[in-house]
Amino acid sequence: MSRPRQRIIAGVCAGFAEHTGLSVTVVRTATLLLILAGGAGALLYAWLWVTTPTATANPVRFGAAELPKASLARPAPGYAGSPGSRHGLGGPADAAAERAAAAASSARSAPITEILLGLALLAAGLTLVASRLGADIPLAVVIPAIVVLSGTALAWRQFADIRGGSEQHSSALLVRALGALVLVAVGILLFFVTSDSPDGWTVVIASASVLLGVVVVIAPWLVRLSRDLADERAGRAREAERAEIAAHLHDSVLQTLALIQQKAGPQSDAARLARAQERELREWLFTGTGTGFGTAAGTAASTAAGTDAGAGGAGGIPDVDLPTALRRIGAELEADFPVQFDIVSAGSSLGPAPEGLLAAGREAMLNAARHSGGPVSVYLETGANAVSLSVTDRGPGFRLDDVPDDRHGVRESVIGRMRRLGGTALVRPGPGGAGTEILLTLPTVPAPADPALPHPTNSTDFVMTTHLSGPETIEDPKNSVEAVHPDRTLPAAADADGSRP
Amino acid sequence: MSEPHGTPGPGTDPGSAPTPPTPPTPPTLPTLPTLPTLPTLPTLPTLPASTAGLPVVIVDDHSIFRSGLRAELDADIRVLGEAATVDEAIALVVALQPRVVLLDVHLPGGRGGGGSEVIHDAAHRAPHTLFLALSVSDAADDVVRVIRAGARGYITKSSSGAEVSEAARRVADGDAVFSPRLAGFVLDAFGAVAGETAETTEELDRLSAREQEVMRLIARGYTYKEVAGSLFISPKTVETHVSAVLRKLQLSSRYELTAWALERKLL
Numbered sequence: 001m002s003r004p005r006q007r008i009i010a011g012v013c014a015g016f017a018e019h020t021g022l023s024v025t026v027v028r029t030a031t032l033l034l035i036l037a038g039g040a041g042a043l044l045y046a047w048l049w050v051t052t053p054t055a056t057a058n059p060v061r062f063g064a065a066e067l068p069k070a071s072l073a074r075p076a077p078g079y080a081g082s083p084g085s086r087h088g089l090g091g092p093a094d095a096a097a098e099r100a101a102a103a104a105s106s107a108r109s110a111p112i113t114e115i116l117l118g119l120a121l122l123a124a125g126l127t128l129v130a131s132r133l134g135a136d137i138p139l140a141v142v143i144p145a146i147v148v149l150s151g152t153a154l155a156w157r158q159f160a161d162i163r164g165g166s167e168q169h170s171s172a173l174l175v176r177a178l179g180a181l182v183l184v185a186v187g188i189l190l191f192f193v194t195s196d197s198p199d200g201w202t203v204v205i206a207s208a209s210v211l212l213g214v215v216v217v218i219a220p221w222l223v224r225l226s227r228d229l230a231d232e233r234a235g236r237a238r239e240a241e242r243a244e245i246a247a248h249l250h251d252s253v254l255q256t257l258a259l260i261q262q263k264a265g266p267q268s269d270a271a272r273l274a275r276a277q278e279r280e281l282r283e284w285l286f287t288g289t290g291t292g293f294g295t296a297a298g299t300a301a302s303t304a305a306g307t308d309a310g311a312g313g314a315g316g317i318p319d320v321d322l323p324t325a326l327r328r329i330g331a332e333l334e335a336d337f338p339v340q341f342d343i344v345s346a347g348s349s350l351g352p353a354p355e356g357l358l359a360a361g362r363e364a365m366l367n368a369a370r371h372s373g374g375p376v377s378v379y380l381e382t383g384a385n386a387v388s389l390s391v392t393d394r395g396p397g398f399r400l401d402d403v404p405d406d407r408h409g410v411r412e413s414v415i416g417r418m419r420r421l422g423g424t425a426l427v428r429p430g431p432g433g434a435g436t437e438i439l440l441t442l443p444t445v446p447a448p449a450d451p452a453l454p455h456p457t458n459s460t461d462f463v464m465t466t467h468l469s470g471p472e473t474i475e476d477p478k479n480s481v482e483a484v485h486p487d488r489t490l491p492a493a494a495d496a497d498g499s500r501p
Numbered sequence: 502m503s504e505p506h507g508t509p510g511p512g513t514d515p516g517s518a519p520t521p522p523t524p525p526t527p528p529t530l531p532t533l534p535t536l537p538t539l540p541t542l543p544t545l546p547t548l549p550a551s552t553a554g555l556p557v558v559i560v561d562d563h564s565i566f567r568s569g570l571r572a573e574l575d576a577d578i579r580v581l582g583e584a585a586t587v588d589e590a591i592a593l594v595v596a597l598q599p600r601v602v603l604l605d606v607h608l609p610g611g612r613g614g615g616g617s618e619v620i621h622d623a624a625h626r627a628p629h630t631l632f633l634a635l636s637v638s639d640a641a642d643d644v645v646r647v648i649r650a651g652a653r654g655y656i657t658k659s660s661s662g663a664e665v666s667e668a669a670r671r672v673a674d675g676d677a678v679f680s681p682r683l684a685g686f687v688l689d690a691f692g693a694v695a696g697e698t699a700e701t702t703e704e705l706d707r708l709s710a711r712e713q714e715v716m717r718l719i720a721r722g723y724t725y726k727e728v729a730g731s732l733f734i735s736p737k738t739v740e741t742h743v744s745a746v747l748r749k750l751q752l753s754s755r756y757e758l759t760a761w762a763l764e765r766k767l768l
Contacts, residue, residue, distance in 0.1 A: 381694055383696065
């Protein structure tokens with residue numbers, strides 16, 4: 001049985017009437033008569049009050065035609081908790097029904113509570129009746145016993161509630177638990193305080209008894225705590241084991257993919273496929289957790305993306321930081337061309353990638369992909385004053401005569417774009433005279449982007465700026481080839497400059 | 502992912518000083534004059550097996566990788582043995598005393614320390630052995646942990662057999678082997694990107710201007726020879742700089758390195 005929410009005192013009579021099928025009036029009258037008979041009715045009422053869960057359901061469900069009092073009648077717990085009753089209910093009512101079901105089941109699973117409470121109340125009732133009949137009742141023993149039993153029952157009930165998963169406010173829980181403890185302690189003390197001949201031993205035994213009582217009361221919590229702890233430890237061990245297995249597996253897969261690439265040759269489809277898979281796995285493994293190279297240290301300023309907001313042209317790269325965006329570009333190009341981009345980044349790139357630099361970098365990488373067909377090194381450095389990007393390939397070199405269209409592309413979309421952004425670009429033969437190296441530098445301090453100005457404010461950042469002031473430098477292939485040796489002295493100087501604070 | 506730094510470029514550099522060339526089949530291990538800047542390098546002993554090439558041990562828990570690498574290594578690299586776990590590796594290295602150990606970063610067994618545990622436990626019992634870390638990992642902590650434990654360099658497992666052979670020879674000669682990624686990390690971790698430069702050569706926590714230049718070019722994918730050519734210095738000087746950086750990487754107490762290692766409970 002359960003007690004309805006709308007009630008006169010505690011809803012015990014209504015609940016009992018509903019449960020037994022008797023009329024509420026009959027039950028109430030009987031209760032009143034019992035109360036008059038030495039208070040037995042009151043005790044019974046109290047017992048039922050404590051032990052019966054509150055029913056929860058929407059009263060409207062049972063028909064508006066019924067009288068308010070009749071609608072007090074609640075279904076039995078089993079019914080309230082049945083799946084059917086939950087259908088079609090609103091959120092709060094549904095949750096309440098769940099809680100009632102949980103309470104009912106928890107009460108069922110811990111009959112100890114009911115037994116203890118019943119014993120306490122039974123003892124109280126019997127004592128009352130006996131004393132009425134004139135019997136000599138040792139009240140000094142009975143009353144403490146009742147108190148102890150009630151306290152213990154309350155404590156165990158708390159435990160049953162917790163285990164039943166019913167949500168409680170922790171403060172309420174604490175108050176009730178403390179109440180139970182105090183009851184037990186007081187009850188045990190009463191035994192001895194009221195005893196006839198108190199002496200030293202009484203005190204010792206009383207203390208021990210109180211401690212024992214407290215232990216009995218909190219035992220359920222201790223059991224629960226240790227069980228939770230063991231569960232958690234086991235869970236953590238499982239997790240660690242799983243992580244270790246996963247790490248080993250990832251290692252093996254990465255290794256296998258590397259082997260495939262080595263054996264299949266750089267130009268083959270198998271190698272390209274393996275590389276794409278490797279990159280995907282790597283991205284998931286390393287960049288997601290932020291432990292990859294280039295993300296660790298560094299106090300570099302933000303990339304100040306504002307400088308090239310208007311440049312556009314990056315095309316479909318969402319708001320990710322520059323290294324990630326470059327990696328994605330590399331992945332796209334590797335799918336289309338037989339190249340391998342080795343992308344290294346230093347310094348922390350904050351905020352979204354500057355679009356213009358990204359677009360120019362993409363063009364440079366595309367150029368390398370088209371003409372080199374091998375490994376291409378991409379190095380990105382986000383310094384305090386500037387972002388510099390170098391794309392170095394080992395291809396046949398920059399042959400402007402052979403590919404006039406691309407030269408135009410490089411001139412316009414790399415050099416021209418960088419100049420409009422207020423940065424610099426340099427195209428020259430790669431190290432040792434083989435391949436091509438494209439160096440892009442963009443100051444992070446926003447510079448006035450004026451296409452009319454050939455030399456923006458940062459010209460000291462890059463010594464080679466003068467080479468780029470006019471497209472004619474690039475247009476003349478002889479010039480770019482002859483410039484090998486002078487050029488080779490310069491990256492060092494440029495780098496040294498770039499590293500200055 | 503290639504490691505072009507490991508192989509010397511085809512174009513030899515005009516300004517390069519005479520270096521111990523390591524063409525495919527030198528029958529003897531070059532007894533190198535130990536660099537004065539490398540106090541940590543033990544003098545190369547006259548190895549009994551030196552006539553048969555550079556003695557190495559391969560440590561990796563994937564047998565397919567071990568056999569693949571063994572088959573691909575140059576002819577002058579002699580594989581003394583293979584090990585698959587931390588315990589096996591320590592026992593094998595101590596027993597065989599190879600010149601170079603090709604050491605995987607991730608290894609089962611032991612106390613779970615992987616490659617760095619092998620170096621910790623085996624290095625003092627094999628005083629003439631040098632360690633070269635091989636890893637598929639991109640995670641900086643993996644690599645720096647094994648370098649700080651004492652490895653003389655790091656290359657990725659996607660390197661070709663020739664590249665691994667070259668790196669092993671380089672390590673045997675007392676040089677450090679840096680990949681572009683490691684160079685990029687070093688620039689980052691030592692504050693070079695933010696503009697910090699060492700005032701004196703003794704400083705452990707920052708890089709000198711020259712070391713930064715060398716690291717930048719390596720990060721850009723240059724080989725040592727190309728770096729030397731670009732900076733108009735000899736390849737030997739480049740190697741000296743790289744070794745100095747490696748030493749700093751191993752000894753520096755720079756905040757970023759330690760904080761970051763602590764964060765991952767590496768120390």
